Amino acid sequence: MAYKLLDGRDLARRMKEAMKLEIRDMAGKGIVPGLAVVIVGNDPASRIYVNNKKKDCEEIGIRSFEYALPEDASEDQLLGLIDALNEDPAVDGILVQLPIPRHLDEAKVIRRISHDKDVDGFHPYNTGELMIGRPVFAPCTPAGIMELLKDAGIDAAGKNCVVVGRSNIVGKPMAMMMLHANATVTICHSRTANLKDVCSRADILIVAIGRSEFITADYVKEGAVVIDVGMNRRDDGKLTGDVDFEGVSAKASAITPVPGGVGPMTRTMLLKNTIKASKMHKRDMLS
Ligand code: NDP
Numbered sequence: 001m002a003y004k005l006l007d008g009r010d011l012a013r014r015m016k017e018a019m020k021l022e023i024r025d026m027a028g029k030g031i032v033p034g035l036a037v038v039i040v041g042n043d044p045a046s047r048i049y050v051n052n053k054k055k056d057c058e059e060i061g062i063r064s065f066e067y068a069l070p071e072d073a074s075e076d077q078l079l080g081l082i083d084a085l086n087e088d089p090a091v092d093g094i095l096v097q098l099p100i101p102r103h104l105d106e107a108k109v110i111r112r113i114s115h116d117k118d119v120d121g122f123h124p125y126n127t128g129e130l131m132i133g134r135p136v137f138a139p140c141t142p143a144g145i146m147e148l149l150k151d152a153g154i155d156a157a158g159k160n161c162v163v164v165g166r167s168n169i170v171g172k173p174m175a176m177m178m179l180h181a182n183a184t185v186t187i188c189h190s191r192t193a194n195l196k197d198v199c200s201r202a203d204i205l206i207v208a209i210g211r212s213e214f215i216t217a218d219y220v221k222e223g224a225v226v227i228d229v230g231m232n233r234r235d236d237g238k239l240t241g242d243v244d245f246e247g248v249s250a251k252a253s254a255i256t257p258v259p260g261g262v263g264p265m266t267r268t269m270l271l272k273n274t275i276k277a278s279k280m281h282k283r284d285m286l287s
Contacts, residue, residue: 008262011151026282032090033062033275034065036065082109093278117277119270121273137273141169147265148256156181157181160202164188164199174206214230224253228257
């Protein structure tokens with residue numbers, strides 16, 4: 001079966017072009033969206049993510065501010081920085097790069113970010129708004145997947161959607177968004193019985209487990225749409241998804257590649273949320 005490649009790089013490029021124009025228009029009214037990125041410690045992967053976020057901001061005209069705290073930063077130090085950023089009118093969005101060192105309480109840190117600057121969409125206020133179907137800032141990865149599906153003309157209404165993974169940042173919000181898009185949703189996790197059977201009933205299968213090429217063709221129904229969120233670094237250095245692309249693409253009607261599928265969309269939705277935050281904060285200047 002010929003499959004459609006859900007090309008996140010291409011859609012991200014198109015969305016960024018549109019956002020550039022939007023930002024140019026805002027600049028004409030004296031508004032420059034600002035994103036503050038906070039990194040604690042020296043995790044190399046986090047450093048790459050932060051650099052990419054800064055690059056994305058520069059590319060489209062968002063002002064970015066980086067705050068790097070040492071590995072042994074105290075909770076008071078981090079919370080004090082967040083308080084200052086909450087008050088700073090040049091900062092529309094605040095992102096604390098996760099994971100943070102273990103001695104810091106992640107839940108407490110997320111709650112400290114003012115919910116109207118929570119462009120990651122992780123604050124309980126925003127997860128609550130998402131739950132009741134009134135999202136303000138939806139988490140970037142599932143929001144990016146919804147954009148990919150919409151762009152490909154894939155309507156979730158009435159479809160069986162299986163989400164594998166129940167993390168707060170991907171699986172749970174993803175399931176909620178698919179529910180709001182009128183899919184019939186099943187959420188699976190490491191204790192799910194007969195995972196293969198459950199997955200093979202999915203019209204739309206979304207996988208976010210962090211296990212390299214775990215989902216093989218025998219988990220997938222003929223003609224299913226398959227979204228691979230996974231990003232795994234194999235010992236040989238190769239970046240792989242949670243889905244065995246070669247085997248599964250022979251059965252799927254549409255599938256995301258890794259890299260170049262969900263990843264670029266996650267980055268793009270952060271920019272979109274930051275622009276949204278800026279428009280919310282500066283709405284008096286827009287009218
Ligand atoms: P977590 O580790 O927080 O959650 C993993 C989830 O997968 C858990 O709910 C776990 O179940 C479930 N799981 C693990 N193993 C199995 C299994 N064998 N069968 C069924 N379920 C299983 O991961 P994240 O949600 O943060 O990330 C998932 C993947 O997505 C990672 O590879 C990550 O790198 C990637 N990612 C990619 C992004 C992108 O932009 N492309 C963004 C964010 C993440 P349980 O709850 O029972 O432990």
